[in-house]
Amino acid sequence: MKVIGPEEIRIDSTLAEEVARRSGENVFLCYQCRKCASGCPSRTFMDSTPTELMRYVQLGMIDEAMKGNTAWFCVSCQTCSTRCPQDIDIAHVIDTLRIIVQEKKIKAETNNIRLFNRIWMIAMKYIGRMYEAGLVGSLNLFTGKPFKDMALGVKMIRKGKIKMIPPIRNPFPTMKMFSRAKGLKK
Amino acid sequence: MKIGYYPGCSLHSTGIEYDLSTRKVCDVLGVELAEVSKWVCCGSSPAHQCDELMSIALPAKNMVLAQKDGLKEVCAPCASCYSRLKVAQERLKDPEVKKDVEHVLAAEVPEDMEILHILDVITEKVGLDAVADKVVQNLGGVKVACYYGCLMTRPPKVTGKRDFENPTDMESVMAALGAEPLDWNLKTFCCGASFALTKTDVVLELTKKILTDAEAVEADVIAVGCPLCHANLDGRQPQINEKFSTDFNIPIMYFTELMGLAFGVKPKELGLFKHLTEVDDFLKERALI
Structure with missing residues (x-):
């Protein structure tokens, strides 16, 4: 946790406002009770706890909130959102931070999740359904680990659990959806 | 219906x-x-x-x-x-x-x-009595740890579930089949699902915790209701054993597979041979197949 001196005291609510505008969640309701941090299964992997992350957003500490790995280690298990006594959907706040990082192309410690999301959304757009073999293949290729989970993959193919042929049916409905969404964002 | x-x-x-x-x-x-x-x-x-x-x-x-x-x-x-x-x-x-x-x-x-x-369809629309009526092969007290993971119950604002910290619907179904549902701690703990491909280390760590807790209560099998939980718990056991020097070999079955067995459906029709942690030996030992 970063400690700031008196000369640095200032609150910039731009980030909190953007989070509120996008998600409808008010981070200023957080009073740091730490229930989210104590229930978080992923906290030991994070630079800061979810509680600290909420404080960073309140104070507009953009670097700490966006560039560290904390938001990117959120497994979206919804435990924090479930237990928050102030009824803040913390997992939704974290999703919103991740969306801002990706949309604004901010450099952050995302550990391939940005890449994974992009590959997934491309499959959504052009296939309409998930194509596991293609997803794993391209992820491993782009991350330079072509043999990751090889033994597991071979087993799954043998058991008929992964299909090699993409499940293409009618891609036009999802392609149209994506293009209308793009129009809306502009 | x-x-x-x-x-x-x-x-x-x-x-x-x-x-x-x-x-x-x-x-x-x-x-x-x-x-x-x-x-x-x-x-x-x-x-x-x-x-x-x-x-x-x-x-x-x-x-x-x-x-x-x-x-x-x-x-x-x-x-x-x-x-x-x-x-x-x-x-x-x-x-x-x-x-x-x-x-x-x-x-x-x-x-x-x-x-x-x-699971809601089975407990709310069909009802446990109707489930019990269809049992032709009692599960004979098989010890089941029912695992819900995250999204079957959370967040309650969205799912409308009341017993989100300690759900018991799956346990009721298992009891109706003649199995023995176990009391354990991590039934709603996360397996790391969405990180299966991107941050596999997180998945191995979280999944290990779940398997350890199930083993501590001497579960014969873990019943699940989510394909992502299943893929992690079922498929990652060899990697967990390698990483943490453990010796897990716990059958992970969908609760619907256990229901099918109790209803007398043929194992092959339930896809029981498609598991990565094989369930055949366990089911033969208990004379269920």
């Missing part, structure tokens, strides 16, 4: 045995599953992590398709699909979100669609 069926991507691939067993079990219980025609992926975790609008529009598209099929209720066995459909319904209550989503879909989103998890 006819009900809409949204299998989702996993049930057509890695969770194929969940699809097979769900269909068989519903068949026995007299529930007609009508697969939503031309369904598309719900977007799952990547959509809600990178595109708020599409994360609502994709599930909403499926509701539109279900309505076209004349369906008023849709059940999704995958916990992630179920959660995304429910979250979409919740967020669509905001008129501005609804306006944008309907623009993306160029269609109106039905408001009164009922979204259910397959």
